[in-house]
Amino acid sequence: MTSRDERLTMLGMKGPVFSVTDPEKYRKGLKLLEEAIAPLAIFASDNLITWNRNLSFLHDNFYHEFINDKNIDQKNRAIVWRLYILVYFAQIALKVEGDFMELGVLEGITVEQVLKKINFEESEKNYYLYDLFDWKDDYEHDPHRELKDKNLYSKVKNKFKNYECVKIIKGKVPDTLLKEIPDKIAFAHIDMNHPDPEEGALKMILPRLSNSGIIVFDDYGWWSYSAQKKVLDPIVSDYGLSILELPTGQGLLIKNHGKS
Numbered sequence: 001m002t003s004r005d006e007r008l009t010m011l012g013m014k015g016p017v018f019s020v021t022d023p024e025k026y027r028k029g030l031k032l033l034e035e036a037i038a039p040l041a042i043f044a045s046d047n048l049i050t051w052n053r054n055l056s057f058l059h060d061n062f063y064h065e066f067i068n069d070k071n072i073d074q075k076n077r078a079i080v081w082r083l084y085i086l087v088y089f090a091q092i093a094l095k096v097e098g099d100f101m102e103l104g105v106l107e108g109i110t111v112e113q114v115l116k117k118i119n120f121e122e123s124e125k126n127y128y129l130y131d132l133f134d135w136k137d138d139y140e141h142d143p144h145r146e147l148k149d150k151n152l153y154s155k156v157k158n159k160f161k162n163y164e165c166v167k168i169i170k171g172k173v174p175d176t177l178l179k180e181i182p183d184k185i186a187f188a189h190i191d192m193n194h195p196d197p198e199e200g201a202l203k204m205i206l207p208r209l210s211n212s213g214i215i216v217f218d219d220y221g222w223w224s225y226s227a228q229k230k231v232l233d234p235i236v237s238d239y240g241l242s243i244l245e246l247p248t249g250q251g252l253l254i255k256n257h258g259k260s
């Protein structure tokens with residue numbers, strides 16, 4: 001018989017964090033915090049520090065393999081909690097009418113993981129991926145190292161070459177949406193680190209988002225990107241909706257949940 005007192009194996013994780021001005025002080029502070037909470041395990045990664053949590057994703061082989069996959073850059077593995085949330089809602093959106101979109105794809109690491117974890121191909125939906133896939137010095141969004149790779153676009157095309165359902169659209173959002181956008185949208189992941197394309201994209205996505213359709217905004221809760229929150233909130237408010245800020249820094253929107 002299983003005792004009610006039998007608990008999960010205690011798991012923790014430490015990974016990179018952002019915006020630390022004194023790494024040595026951060027390291028010392030984290031060490032002190034760990035001593036203060038011992039014997040509990042800590043989760044400290046992606047600017048999320050917490051303890052005494054189940055961390056359900058770390059008990060799932062899929063995420064366990066993800067955080068230990070040395071082929072994936074450490075900064076991408078650090079955001080495993082965001083991935084867990086994204087995948088959870090992508091799974092739910094499989095039952096919603098319409099296609100999937102990601103706006104801001106970079107190397108396609110997140111989409112690749114979503115495709116691995118959920119039975120997307122069986123859904124007969126398409127997954128539309130939008131990105132500039134290049135870098136010019138007058139761009140205002142974050143100059144990710146990967147964007148300077150001249151072969152980025154061909155690498156991403158190659159990554160998804162065996163997925164007929166994946167449509168890759170190179171160019172500037174929202175202009176590219178005027179040319180190619182699904183009529184009905186079940187799920188969108190918006191991650192462009194700049195208010196202008198996010199504002200333009202949201203204005204085009206919301207009218208096409210099905211009831212119970214889901215949008216995950218990657219940057220919504222981050223203060224450094226709070227200019228995005230300022231432009232996105234009024235747009236969803238016009239639809240009588242609001243975005244939920246998650247502890248991971250993501251934002252979550254579910255359209256007219258429950259209405260048929």
Ligand SMILES: C[S@@+](CC[C@H](N)C(=O)[O-])C[C@H]1O[C@@H](n2cnc3c(N)ncnc32)[C@H](O)[C@@H]1O
Nearest residue numbers: 104105106109110131132141172173191192197
């Ligand atoms: C943070 S990265 C996306 C990361 C990706 N979602 C992932 O999870 O791996 C942001 C991306 O947004 C793209 N981006 C920024 N502004 C854009 C615009 N106006 N049109 C298309 N893509 C844009 C950049 O090229 C960059 O690849």
